[in-house]
Amino acid sequence: MTGDLVRILTDDLKLPAERLTDDASLDHAGFDSLAVVELSVLLTDRYGIDISDSDIRDAATLGRLDLLITSKRNGR
Template sequence: MTGDLTSILIHDLKLPADRLTDDASLDHAGFDSLAVVELSVLLADRYGIDISDSDIKDVATLGRLDLLITTKRSGR
């Protein structure tokens, strides 16, 4: 997972650092519906990328979420 995503998850969403691994599910990492919405808004504000709540919910792991964000940021 990239440092940017890890920083957002720990500092902005206040998720527990010990649960943030590439293979962790969003549920295991501590995501709830509010955290999904907050992440979507943060990504739009900070990086100008549009990732919907449902796109975030559809990823299986934090590693996949990181890949989705990286892909959107690179414009692919």
């Protein structure tokens, strides 16, 4: 995972760092429905990218979420 995502998850969403691995499911990492919404808003505010709540949930793992964010930031 990129450092940007790790910082958002630990600093802004207050998720436990020891659970943040590429293969961790969102549930295992500590996501709840509010965290999904907060992450969507943070990504729009900070990076100007639009990733819906359902896109985040569909990513299933933090590694896939990181790839989704990276591809959106790169305009793909």
